[in-house]
Amino acid sequence: MKILGIETSCDETAVAIVQAHADPAQRILANVVFSQIEQHQDYGGVVPELAARAHLEYLSPTLQQALKHAHLSLEDMDAIAVTAGPGLIGGVLVGLMTAKALAMALRKPFLAINHLEGHALTPRLSHDVPFPYLLLLVSGGHCQFVEVQSLGRYRVLGSTIDDAAGEAFDKVAQLMNFDYPGGPALEKAAQQGNPKRFDLPRPLKGRPGCDLSFSGLKTAARMVFQNFPHPTPQDINDIAATFQLAVVDSLINRAEHAIQMLSAPVDHFVVAGGVAANQTLRGQLSTLCGRQGLTFVAPPISLCTDNAAMIAWAGLERFSLGYTSDLGIGPRPRWPLTDL
Incomplete structure (x- = not known):
């Protein structure tokens, strides 16, 4: 066929x-x-x-x-x-x-x-992942945790209440004058930065459920950037690293809650969407799955x-x-x- x-x-x-x-x-x-x-x-x-x-x-x-x-x-x-x-x-x-x-x-x-x-x-196409499984769909337009029960049966456990993670990446990257699309450029800059130099919030961290929010985090990153009228390349790298870590920390915290909200046990945690290409996010999700006894699956970046x-x-x-x-x-x- x-x-x-x-x-x-x-x-x-x-x-x-x-x-x-x-x-x-x-x-x-x-x-x-x-x-x-x-x-x-x-x-x-x-x-x-x-x-x-x-x-x-x-x-x-x-x-x-x-x-x-x-x-x-x-x-x-x-x-x-x-x-x-x-x-x-x-x-x-x-x-x-x-x-x-x-x-x-x-x-x-x-x-x-x-x-x-x-x-x-997509994880069934690339890895033959069996139903059911937990999905983190994270992209420029969507950000949600979904219990994939079978074909056509999807239970949304939580989603963003404002911006999607990918949109936040692109808007902060645009603020720092990175070329469009900004997400990959911000990730590259973050590799050269100090993720602990600045203090940025982790929206909704610790609250019940697994809804997400990135609008306030985006605003906080802008306020940090505006403190530097003439930022050096290292300043920009450090802001990028700090912002990326804040996004990943928020996603990991919400993922921990999503695992506890499943209606039935699953063996696989999968990530999909454009932001799933982010290597820091993949690494942290893999570590989380190791702690939770789940198999982590990320499709090829393409x-x-x-x-x-x-x-x-x-x-x-x-x-x-x-x-x-x-x-x-x-x-x-x-x-x-x-x-x-």
Whole structure:
């Protein structure tokens, strides 16, 4: 079984082809991502209108490149899967309408996929993680702890009450004049800094539950930075290191609470989303899992950020159980996992 996946929910134009295979290393036949960093760099963030226009321009050649890489044709596909939400409405619409057109023209089954479910199922694509498991989904737009019980059954244990961790990383990086996207640049600077030089808060630490908050932490980092009219490179590195440690500490504290809130025992703790590429976070989560007797799983970095392989895989899992979608489904800018 081969599934074509399309992802256009934010600023990556992505097309992938996955197949059902016992060996995870043999499942991804093509995974092509066109990043729009240059289009949005001057604005310090994603401009929805520019993103949608770029998807229109690059989706067709990205599709052709994926087919060429896999040495397959559209007729070889068993179904077409696409992100139908959540995401920026213009971008979602481009991918959704393209997938519908392909499904109609080829007379192939169509699957509208929730972007968050794509992230949630990525550890099953890369590591064959069995249900149930605990997921930390941490990215630029989402930050939540989810008990993944089975396909389509998700219990959200806690989520951010304001900003997502990835957004906080990018905004603090922008404050310090790092190039967009700022998260990787901030992480690189933090490697050269002293994480204990400044005192930053750990929002909600110790409180019941596992909700998260990063807005106040972002403001505190800005106030520290404003104390340096002419910061040296070391000042910037130290602020970056201090901020990164505060974010990671907050996530670890909330993760400890999330483990205690599970409705049933699990063997695996998995992390997904763009911020899951952060090596400091991965290291601390691995240590936490060692203390808790859990197996820690982090997908390859190429599958942490937005990609179409996760969408194709979610489509494959659903199609394998007989699910398909109606071509009348519309784009959903908001689509919580609990609605599945």
